Amino acid sequence: MALNEPAESHHSVQEAQRVLDVVARHPAGITDAELGRLLGLRVRRLTTLLRMLRREGYVLRLPDGAYAVGDAFTRLTAADGREQALREKLQRTLDRLRQDVGAAVYLSRYVDGEVSVTQYAAGPEAPAVNEWVDFRSAAHASAVGKSLLRQLDGDGRRDHLSRHRMPRLTSRTITSERLLLSHLEAQPPTSPVLDIQEYAVGTVCAAVPLSTGGRVNSLALSMPVSQAHRLRVAADRLHREAAPVLLSMSIAS
Known part of the structure; x- marks a missing residue:
């Protein structure tokens, strides 16, 4: 059972979906002035949303200045090929995030009681973490796993830990169920x-929650410990940039 979502990103996604709903009802196009009037959004806020939606390909600006739905929106809402379209769209977004935050980026889900990394973006200057222990068995130690567990209710967390041992992977790994549950509960949602370096020596990671439509997801990054001084700044940026990922999943759901 999911608890909380990143309030700011979730609110942005809700607003963006409202904009898309109105634009989709006007196949010949609608002006930003009409959008603002119909939605009750301030000019500055609407401009920010439209800029993001144009960048993601969900809306396009017609020669007369009006806005209409873009190809990315059409593909994600089509009856056929939606799953492949979503995967391709998410991969492009992850690739851009990798460049923006200067770290490997991962998208994960908690499905059927297990941690699953579904997609990632890495490169020579942003290497992926070495999965030396299956992430499904390391939720207690990885940022990905802890973020997913954090979004479950107490029963869900305890159920997961009852099915998975908590081995010590490094000297920093939490191996006490009581202590881990306490940390998860104290973590601001x-x-x-x-x-x-709880999962792997030489690597630091961060993850933010991305629940949508009853699904528990997480967006994460990893970097060498030599870059640990950048971790919090990179994590905050990842959090701010999570809205496009959440929006893509919401549109396709």
Whole structure:
């Protein structure tokens, strides 16, 4: 059972979806002035939303200045090929995030009681973490796992831990169920979860929650410990940039 979502990102997604709903009802196009009037949004806020929606390909600006739905929106709402379209769209977004935050980026889900990393973006200057222990068995130690567990209710967390041992992967790994549950409960629901060499020596990670439509998801990053001084800034940026990922999943759901 999911608890909380990043309030700011979730609110932005709700507003963006409202904009898209109105634009979709006007196939010939609608002006920003009409959008603002119909939605009751301030000019500055609407401009920010439209800029994001144009960048993501969900709306396009017609020669007369009006706005209409874009190809990305059409593909994500089509009857056929929606799943593949979503995967391709998310991958492009992850690739951009990798460049923006200067770290490997991961998208994960908690499905059927297990942690699953569904997509990631990495490169020579942003190497992926070495999965030396299956992430499904390391939720207690990884930022990805802890972020997903944080979004479950107490029963869900305890159920997961009852099915998975908590081995010590590094000297920093929490191996006490009581202590881990206490840390998860104390973690502010919208703040990034950190992993400071708890999963793997030489690697630091951060993850933010991305629940949508009853699904528990997480967006995470990893970087070498030599760059640990950048972790919190990168995590905050990842959090701010989570809205496009959440929006893509919401449109396709």
